[in-house]
Amino acid sequence: xxxxxxxxxxxxxxxxxxxxxxxxxxxxxxxxxxxxxxxxxxxxxxxxxxxxxxxxxxxxxxxxxxxxxxxxxxxxxxxxxxxxxxxxxxxxxxxxxxxxxxxxxxxxxxxxxxxxxxxxxxxxxxxxxxxxxxxxxxxxxxxxxxxxxxxxxxxxxxxxxxxxxxxxxxxxxxxxxxxxxxxxxxxxxxxxxxxxxxxxxxxxxxxxxxxxxxxxxxxxxxxxxxxxxxxxxxxxxxxxxxxxxxxx
Amino acid sequence: xxxxxxxxxxxxxxxxxxxxxxxxxxxxxxxxxxxxxxxxxxxxxxxxxxxxxxxxxxxxxxxxxxxxxxxxxxxxxxxxxxxxxxxxxxxxxxxxxxxxxxxxxxxxxxxxxxxxxxxxxxxxxxxxxxxxxxxxxxxxxxxxxxxxxxxxxxxxxxxxxxxxxxxxxxxxxxxxxxxxxxxxxxxxxxxxxxxxxxxxxxxxxxxxxxxxxxxxxxxxxxxxxxxxxxxxxxxxxxxxxxxxxxxxxxxxxxxxxxxxxxxxxxxxxxxxxxxxxxxxxxxxxxxxxxxxxxxxxxxxxxxxxxxxxxxxxxxxxxxxxxxxxxxxxxxxxxxxxxxxxxxxxxxxxxxxxxxxxxxxxxxxxxxxxxxxxxxxxxxxxxxxxxxxxxxxxxxxxxxxxxxxxx
Numbered sequence: 123x124x125x126x127x128x129x130x131x132x133x134x135x136x137x138x139x140x141x142x143x144x145x146x147x148x149x150x151x152x153x154x155x156x157x158x159x160x161x162x163x164x165x166x167x168x169x170x171x172x173x174x175x176x177x178x179x180x181x182x183x184x185x186x187x188x189x190x191x192x193x194x195x196x197x198x199x200x201x202x203x204x205x206x207x208x209x210x211x212x213x214x215x216x217x218x219x220x221x222x223x224x225x226x227x228x229x230x231x232x233x234x235x236x237x238x239x240x241x242x243x244x245x246x247x248x249x250x251x252x253x254x255x256x257x258x259x260x261x262x263x264x265x266x267x268x269x270x271x272x273x274x275x276x277x278x279x280x281x282x283x284x285x286x287x288x289x290x291x292x293x294x295x296x297x298x299x300x301x302x303x304x305x306x307x308x309x310x311x312x313x314x315x316x317x318x319x320x321x322x323x324x325x326x327x328x329x330x331x332x333x334x335x336x337x338x339x340x341x342x343x344x345x346x347x348x349x350x351x352x353x354x355x356x357x358x359x360x361x362x363x364x365x366x367x368x369x370x
Numbered sequence: 371x372x373x374x375x376x377x378x379x380x381x382x383x384x385x386x387x388x389x390x391x392x393x394x395x396x397x398x399x400x401x402x403x404x405x406x407x408x409x410x411x412x413x414x415x416x417x418x419x420x421x422x423x424x425x426x427x428x429x430x431x432x433x434x435x436x437x438x439x440x441x442x443x444x445x446x447x448x449x450x451x452x453x454x455x456x457x458x459x460x461x462x463x464x465x466x467x468x469x470x471x472x473x474x475x476x477x478x479x480x481x482x483x484x485x486x487x488x489x490x491x492x493x494x495x496x497x498x499x500x501x502x503x504x505x506x507x508x509x510x511x512x513x514x515x516x517x518x519x520x521x522x523x524x525x526x527x528x529x530x531x532x533x534x535x536x537x538x539x540x541x542x543x544x545x546x547x548x549x550x551x552x553x554x555x556x557x558x559x560x561x562x563x564x565x566x567x568x569x570x571x572x573x574x575x576x577x578x579x580x581x582x583x584x585x586x587x588x589x590x591x592x593x594x595x596x597x598x599x600x601x602x603x604x605x606x607x608x609x610x611x612x613x614x615x616x617x618x619x620x621x622x623x624x625x626x627x628x629x630x631x632x633x634x635x636x637x638x639x640x641x642x643x644x645x646x647x648x649x650x651x652x653x654x655x656x657x658x659x660x661x662x663x664x665x666x667x668x669x670x671x672x673x674x675x676x677x678x679x680x681x682x683x684x685x686x687x688x689x690x691x692x693x694x695x696x697x698x699x700x701x702x703x704x705x706x707x708x709x710x711x712x713x714x715x716x717x718x719x720x721x722x723x724x725x726x727x728x729x730x731x732x733x734x735x736x737x738x739x740x741x742x743x744x745x746x747x748x749x750x751x752x753x754x755x756x757x758x759x760x761x762x763x764x765x766x767x768x769x770x771x772x773x774x775x776x
Contacts, residue, residue, distance in 0.1 A: 225706045233720045251413040251423070255468045263467060281469075284405055288467060332461070333470050335374055339381040340426060341416035344613050344627050350419025354412070364470075365414060 127154050128171040132206075134158040136198055143210050144182040145175050147217070156206035182213070190216045190223060196239035199272045208234050246273040250280050252355070254364040255290060257326045259319045263290040267362050274301055278308045291318070295362075330364060337365040371451060377461065379451040383431040383442050384477055386615075387534075387578065388608040392423040392472040392507045394573030395529035402503025404466055404473070406529060406573075411472050424475035424509060425465055429453055429491055433479030437536075437547040439583050441615045442479050452481075455494035463502050473507030473529070474498070484515035488524065495527045507573075512562070514554035521561055530573040530605070533558040538594040542584035545620050559602040566603075574605035581635060582612040582628040583621060589658035591635060592649045596642055609635045634660040641667060644698050645691045663755050668694040671731055672754075675747055678731045679738060682713050694754075695728030715739060726757060 130146065130153045132138045139156070146153060154168045162170055183191065194209045202208065211231035216223040227233045246269075255263035263285070267277075274294045278301040281290060286305065293300045298313035360366040393410030412421040430452035431442045441448065458476070465471045476494065480487050491510060498504040509530040512521050525531055533555045537543045540552050555577075562575045577598065579591060595607045611627035638660065641647040645667070652666050653659070661669045671678060671694050680689050682704060690701035700723040707713060707721065714734050718725060729739040730750045738745060 222710060225703075226710055227703075227707055227720045228711045228717055237720075237722075247409075247411070250407070251411040251469075251472075253469050257468075265469070283399055285403060285467065286399065287403060329464055329468070332374055332377060333465060333468070336377055336381050336425070337414060337416065337422070339378050340385050340422060341418045341420075342385055342613065343418075345418040345420075345611075345629065347419040348417055351415045351417055354415040354419070354421070363414070 127168050129153070129155040129157055129162065129165065129168045131157060131159050131162060131170050131172040134160065136195060139198065139206060139209070140182055141175050142173060143213055145173050146210065147182070147214065149173075153207065153210060155204070156210060186213060186216055187221050189221070193224075193235055193239040196242040197235050199275070200238045200242050201270050201272070202238050205238070208238070242271045242273065243276075245269055245271050246276040248359075249273060249277055252359055252363050253277065253281075253292065254362065256322055256330070256364075259321060261289065263288055264293070264318070264320065265290070265362075266293045266295050268295045268358065270296075272297060274299060274310070277301075278303065278310075282308060334365050373457065373461075376451045376453060376457070377427070379449050380427045380429075380431060380453060383448075383479075384426045384428045384475070386441070386610065386613070387426065387475070387477060387511075388420075388610045389509065389532065389576055389578065389606065390421055390423050390426060390475065391576075391606065392509075394605060395507055397505050397507070397529060397572065399505045400503070402505055403463065404504050404506030406505070406507050407472070413469065413471055423472040424507065425462055425471045425473070426475040427453070427458070427477075429458065429476060429478035429487075429494065430481055431479050432481050434482070435480055435547070435549040437550065438616060438618045438620055439546055439580060439612065443616065446616065453494075455490070455497050458494050459497045459502055459504075462498060462506075463504060466504070466506055471506075473509070475509045477511035478513070480513060484513040485517055485520060487513050488516040488520040492520065492524050492527065495524070499527050509573075512558045514550060514558060516558075518561060521558060522565065525562060525565055525570045528571060530575065531558075531562050531571045532576045532578070534578045535594070535598065535607075536578070536580055537584055538579055538586045538591045539584070542586060546583060556602070559598070559604070563602045575602070576604055576606040576608060578608040578610055580612050581609050581632050582624065587653075587658035588631070588635065588638075588660050589649070589653040589655070592638055592642070592653060595639060596649045599642065607639060609639070630662055631660070634662070634666060638666045646688055663758060664751075665694070665758070667692070668727060668754050672747060672751055675750075679733045679745060680731060681733045681736070682718070683708050683735060693728050693731045695724050695726060695731075727754060730754070 130142055132142045142156060194212060197205050197209050197212070208231055212235040215226065215229060215232055219226060223232055227236070249267050249269060253265045253267055255265045258264045274292060277292055281292070282303060289305055290303050291300055300311050300313065300316065302309045302311060355363065355366060360369065391410055393408065395406035396408045397406035399405040410423060412423050414422040416422055431448070432450045432452060433442045433444055436443045436445050462474045466473070476491055478487050478491060495508060495510060498508070508528040509532065510524055510528045512524065512531050512533045514533055535552065535555050536547060536550065543550055543552055559575060562571055566574060579594070581591065598604050598607055609632050611629050611632040612624070613627045614621065614624055638652055641652065642649070652670060660666055671692065680693055687701050687705060690696055690704060691698055700721065703721045703723070704713060712735050715725065718734070730753065
């Protein structure tokens with residue numbers, strides 16, 4: 123069987139994906155598919171292949187600029203089917219064209235990678251604004267969100283700088299994963315690993331009422347434009363945005 | 371009075387200030403709470419479609435001035451309230467911790483004297499910065515007529531300072547705001563310009579003009595803006611469509627705020643700041659107001675059709691940004707890409723450049739999007755107006771829905 127027919131398997135982590143791609147470059151192999159182990163379904167035409175890689179330091183990072191690497195990472199966080207293959211071809215081209223690859227929009231893989239990465243960073247940026255914490259038991263601030271892409275890490279990083287002295291938990295509802303922050307480090311867990319008491323006290327309810335009343339008051343009646351509001355705060359996001367809960 | 375009632379009164383009287391931007395400051399979190407995001411972050415959108423990023427409130431709506439257009443003028447019978455510094459600081463921190471807001475926008479009516487008012491504002495913001503170690507975004511209004519040493523003090527605490535010019539001409543201001551004068555506002559602007567640094571108002575200064583309360587033309591307004599940008603290096607001039615909150619013989623009695631006009635002014639304002647347009651390019655004495663049917667750039671392009679169509683693969687940056695539908699980001703993308711390949715219409719789409727307006731004014735590798743005989747003023751004009759109408763239809767339905775509901 124030809125090598126280009128293989129489906130290459132990795133463990134679903136970013137570091138491992140980079141290792142597999144480096145290895146493919148080194149071996150001059152073209153993958154039919156690269157996929158997370160748990161996602162693999164038997165396919166007679168493309169047998170699975172799990173490369174044994176003995177690289178300790180990743181040489182690939184030396185040859186690829188930070189910006190290209192960041193774009194690839196954002197593609198990795200997306201929910202795009204075949205994102206691994208897009209990253210493979212994007213990195214392959216960036217070896218060839220170096221930094222100029224960022225301008226080669228006429229190449230399909232480059233254009234796709236740039237578009238997807240933008241989509242991910244936009245979604246993350248929006249949630250940096252829309253995320254709503256509420257104080258639950260033990261002075262923990264808790265927030266939930268629903269996003270297409272896996273932006274929990276980006277959000278955690280943002281709030282680590284912003285609220286370093288609080289203890290907070292952010293939950294990605296769709297993926298059922300959480301990030302816990304204990305005033306020092308972030309810990310990533312699956313939903314089933316933790317039980318939370320989401321009860322709020324009266325003070326917290328009052329704070330929410332205060333915000334809702336500010337939100338209502340600040341709008342200018344003579345300028346009401348709900349369509350414009352909806353363009354910015356889409357219906358899908360509203361169930362996680364406190365002040366929009368009544369207006370779904 | 372409960373805290374909630376106070377907040378309602380003091381947010382309600384602050385809502386006419388348009389600016390809510392939280393961009394331009396990269397303030398770091400120094401062992402406390404909060405930081406600045408250079409691009410700014412919108413946290414919510416109110417039902418009028420405006421972004422909410424800051425807790426926008428007045429310290430008090432009591433005022434010794436009697437500006438005719440202002441809801442808080444002293445002769446108005448409205449409920450008055452005043453926040454203590456501790457109350458403002460506590461709401462800001464509590465809202466910030468819950469990620470409702472990006473920071474604080476503090477303005478105030480004038481109590482006792484401009485200096486007294488400024489001192490109270492400084493006390494509030496010092497409390498936030500020094501006791502609560504708050505490093506989030508703060509925008510404060512400088513009170514015209516306050517002493518320089520107070521503006522100096524305030525500027526070192528906040529990310530942005532602003533003083534509202536309110537009306538484009540001195541005549542307008544004398545008519546409607548007899549207690550104010552333009553020179554007091556411009557004194558603040560030149561002081562802030564002189565002092566601006568990484569630690570003094572890092573996000574710069576802005577101002578605001580009311581549109582449609584007096585009979586100035588768009589040319590008057592744009593000339594004023596252009597002058598303000600050049601003289602005081604303002605970050606932004608905001609335009610606020612006049613809303614009739616008071617009745618006065620000197621005020622126009624309009625039912626609907628002139629939103630379309632406001633929209634045109636914002637479009638033109640961007641052309642001045644990022645597209646190298648001059649006021650004279652856009653408006654002239656015989657034609658001092660913007661076309662309601664077309665955006666200012668499309669309108670300009672149609673009047674200068676001899677400069678088009680422009681070849682995407684050759685035109686300079688300055689020529690590219692003159693094409694309706696192409697902005698600075700798009701022009702930069704085009705220039706960096708065409709070094710590597712010849713750009714066709716499909717490539718422009720891939721770059722995320724909207725062809726809706728642009729297609730009428732460009733050639734890609736010598737080709738026009740349709741038969742070149744279509745490149746005629748009448749054809750392009752009618753198509754562009756159709757596009758605008760589509761957009762307008764939506765917003766008009768929205769407004770009428772609201773009024774029926776009322």
